[in-house]
Amino acid sequence: MDKQVIGILGGGQLGRMFIEAAGRMNVEVRVLDPTALSPAKQISNSDKHIDEPFTSSEAIKKLADGCDVLTVEIEHVNCDELAKIESLGLAQVRPSSSTVRLIQDKYLQKVYLAEQSLALPEFVGCDSLDEVVAAGEKFGYPFVLKCRLGAYDGRGNYVVKSKDDAASGFKTLGEKMLYAEKFVPFTKELAVMVVRRPSGQVATYPVVETIQRDNICELVYAPAQIDGDIRQIAMKVATDTVSCLPSGSAGIFGVEMFLHEDGRTVLVNEIAPRPHNSGHYTIEACHTSQFENHLRAVLDLPLGSTELKVPNAAMINVLGGQNGMQSVLDPCLASLEVPGATVHLYGKAGAKPARKMGHVTVVADSALQLRRRTDLIVGKLSNASD
Ligand code: ATP
Ligand code: MG
Ligand code: MG
Numbered sequence: 001m002d003k004q005v006i007g008i009l010g011g012g013q014l015g016r017m018f019i020e021a022a023g024r025m026n027v028e029v030r031v032l033d034p035t036a037l038s039p040a041k042q043i044s045n046s047d048k049h050i051d052e053p054f055t056s057s058e059a060i061k062k063l064a065d066g067c068d069v070l071t072v073e074i075e076h077v078n079c080d081e082l083a084k085i086e087s088l089g090l091a092q093v094r095p096s097s098s099t100v101r102l103i104q105d106k107y108l109q110k111v112y113l114a115e116q117s118l119a120l121p122e123f124v125g126c127d128s129l130d131e132v133v134a135a136g137e138k139f140g141y142p143f144v145l146k147c148r149l150g151a152y153d154g155r156g157n158y159v160v161k162s163k164d165d166a167a168s169g170f171k172t173l174g175e176k177m178l179y180a181e182k183f184v185p186f187t188k189e190l191a192v193m194v195v196r197r198p199s200g201q202v203a204t205y206p207v208v209e210t211i212q213r214d215n216i217c218e219l220v221y222a223p224a225q226i227d228g229d230i231r232q233i234a235m236k237v238a239t240d241t242v243s244c245l246p247s248g249s250a251g252i253f254g255v256e257m258f259l260h261e262d263g264r265t266v267l268v269n270e271i272a273p274r275p276h277n278s279g280h281y282t283i284e285a286c287h288t289s290q291f292e293n294h295l296r297a298v299l300d301l302p303l304g305s306t307e308l309k310v311p312n313a314a315m316i317n318v319l320g321g322q323n324g325m326q327s328v329l330d331p332c333l334a335s336l337e338v339p340g341a342t343v344h345l346y347g348k349a350g351a352k353p354a355r356k357m358g359h360v361t362v363v364a365d366s367a368l369q370l371r372r373r374t375d376l377i378v379g380k381l382s383n384a385s386d
Helices: 013-024 057-064 079-088 097-104 106-115 129-139 163-172 228-243 290-298 325-335 367-378
Strands: 005-009 028-032 069-072 123-126 143-147 157-160 178-182 186-196 202-204 208-213 216-222 251-260 266-272 312-319 341-345 356-364
Touching: 005 013, 005 057, 013 028, 013 290, 028 057, 057 069, 057 079, 069 290, 079 097, 097 106, 097 266, 106 123, 106 178, 106 266, 123 129, 129 143, 129 157, 129 163, 129 178, 157 163, 186 228, 186 290, 202 228, 216 367, 228 251, 228 266, 251 290, 312 325, 312 367, 325 341, 325 356, 325 367, 356 367
Parallel strands: 005 028, 005 069
Antiparallel strands: 123 178, 143 157, 143 178, 186 202, 186 208, 186 251, 208 216, 216 312, 251 266, 312 356, 341 356
8 A cells, every 4th residue: 555646636734634644654645735835745745746726737637647546635626637537547536526526516516415315404506686585585584695616614605684685695605606505493513424435335433513603613522412313313314425425436525414403303514525624533532533544445445443432522623813823822732731632733824813723632531521621722712702
């Protein structure tokens, strides 16, 4: 396996943690990212990294030359070029270009999952203001207007509160490539990482609870504190979601879900075709991290155990704040005095508000101990007192 070379499109924190896992197994990873000293490139000294956009055909072709496998740490990539590379047999593309294409357009993703009979919030495509208004009549208010492409951290979402608000939502989101979703009255957001080999074999990580603030993940609790029957349902929804993706697709996938306030319905929110923020806890808390299992899956190697090796874990995202780098360092310094805490800093230069700068994982022997330890760190987050 250490003879295979992997090229990764995108060089942020996910690529950085992927390289950490690959490095242990002596697998070479080449990064394509426009930023010269991106988080992933910083920790891997190589003259084979490419400082160009992961949307550029030429750059992707250059990356494929010399790599056995191409993978992604972001879904907003150039799928036409990846498809060409697949058809010419220049490199394996994992997950496949058709899977990334399907997932990068959140509307097509939903159409596909609905065709596979997965439970989703009701949705409808919106290409005009009239259609946005019609969605409000169909779903009631509030409902969520979303960008089909390029979305992350809720930046492509607008909650439409009334008929009068529809025009503002339509304009704010750029007036094209939109769809509308019924607002889900959820009690919790759940997530599950699922890893899949090219043969279709899958392994499923535990169900976690994710807590978002202003649409950005703030906290993850593993395992989620939910009833066993809900856990079984969420595991099955996540496993079915990843299993139904086009054949041959391999890698790790994050499945975000809503637990409806009826207490028994679990709906799919969206899939990420890559390592996911809700799976960072696996580095310290599971036998095999999401990053190592992604590596194993894209190299078509036996998968590692996805089980927790500690009773409880939490992941706290550290975002840039009003005080720049100080907002980032304060919770990290506090973590150094908390037993079971591990600090991850991504090496990003600009600590702009809401930018993901690092995270802290906390492991514990019980849910109570976890809560005590987590609270010590959460209290130091710059946004904690908002
Ligand atoms: P990510 O960074 O996870 O890719 P994103 O920009 O793709 O985020 P979504 O996951 O669609 O955005 O939505 C962000 C958050 O907004 C969700 O985690 C949830 O809290 C809320 N949300 C999204 N859709 C709905 C909905 N239909 N009903 C209620 N809340 C919603
Ligand atoms: Mg998303
Ligand atoms: Mg999301």
